[in-house]
Amino acid sequence: MGGRPYGAFGGERTGATPGRVAVRDLGERWGACEPDGSIAVHWALMQLPPALVDLVLVHELTHLTVPAHGTAFRRRMRLVLEDLEELEHRFAQAEPEPWRGAV
Numbered sequence: 019m020g021g022r023p024y025g026a027f028g029g030e031r032t033g034a035t036p037g038r039v040a041v042r043d044l045g046e047r048w049g050a051c052e053p054d055g056s057i058a059v060h061w062a063l064m065q066l067p068p069a070l071v072d073l074v075l076v077h078e079l080t081h082l083t084v085p086a087h088g089t090a091f092r093r094r095m096r097l098v099l100e101d102l103e104e105l106e107h108r109f110a111q112a113e114p115e116p117w118r119g120a121v
């Protein structure tokens with residue numbers, strides 16, 4: 019890992035191309051995909067390492083073609099992120115750290 023810029027994975031790898039990626043406040047959620055094919059990530063996510071930002075982006079991109087978190091979903095994510103389990107483990111540890119703004 020390392021050195022991969024945001025968005026280096028393309029539609030050809032996830033099988034989906036987002037119409038738009040928005041960065042905004044999503045409250046308790048890190049990412050969301052919209053019915054119009056766009057995805058959004060929480061601005062606070064940008065405090066995490068790029069590999070973990072990728073994890074959330076790929077997760078939401080994958081939802082554009084696979085709605086549920088089943089076997090097909092994980093298989094598709096692993097096509098893009100070979101180290102999916104390790105990334106998810108790192109994300110679970112890093113997730114409480116970012117500042118999400120004043121309540």
Ligand SMILES: [Zn+2]
Binds near residue numbers: 077081087
């Ligand atoms: Zn999901």
